[in-house]
Amino acid sequence: MENCVFCKIINGEIKSNIVYQDEDFVVFTDLNPKAKLHYLAVPRKHFATLAEMNETDSTMLGRILAKIPTLSQKLGLQNGYRLIINQKGETGNDAGQEVMHLHIHILAGERLEM
Ligand code: 5GP
Ligand code: ZN
Numbered sequence: 001m002e003n004c005v006f007c008k009i010i011n012g013e014i015k016s017n018i019v020y021q022d023e024d025f026v027v028f029t030d031l032n033p034k035a036k037l038h039y040l041a042v043p044r045k046h047f048a049t050l051a052e053m054n055e056t057d058s059t060m061l062g063r064i065l066a067k068i069p070t071l072s073q074k075l076g077l078q079n080g081y082r083l084i085i086n087q088k089g090e091t092g093n094d095a096g097q098e099v100m101h102l103h104i105h106i107l108a109g110e111r112l113e114m
Contacts, residue, residue: 001046006101010044020071025064027071027106036109037076041068048100049087068106081108 001007008014010026019039020027030038041064047053053061065083072078084105086095 001101004046004099004101006040006042006099006103007046010042019075022067024060024067027075030105034105035082035107035112037081037107039075039106041104041106043102046101049097049102050085051087051090053102064104068104075106075108077106077108079108081106082112083107 005014009016009018009028016028016031018026018028023044025041025043027039027041030040043057043060043064045057045060047057068077068081068083082105084107085102086097086105088095088097088100
């Protein structure tokens with residue numbers, strides 16, 4: 001998708017610190033970390049929100065979610081972590097989704113308050 005920062009990171013047009021990738025998704029460190037460890041797990045396929053996913057996409061998202069625990073040692077997640085998806089809604093953006101390419105925040109490395 002043109003003008004999508006995460007598509008540009010995935011295709012190498014924009015530099016990032018990629019820590020894991022496979023055929024489904026890429027994991028890189030967030031530019032503006034909100035915790036000691038802050039990664040973004042980003043599907044290679046561009047879609048803006050959960051609302052745009054089809055059946056194949058949900059199977060792929062399931063694989064991504066199942067893969068994250070296996071990356072625990074590599075990413076330093078042994079002490080637990082928090083996954084967040086900020087989702088823009090139909091009539092507003094209360095969660096503050098900034099990048100319109102679905103992504104899962106992985107926050108870890110310290111005690112996280114709600
Ligand atoms: P959102 O608010 O959409 O859920 O989160 C977008 C996240 O992407 C933010 O945490 C922001 O710091 C991160 N981000 C935005 N642009 C870039 C970039 O060019 N590189 C990296 N590594 N992270 C980015
Ligand atoms: Zn994209």
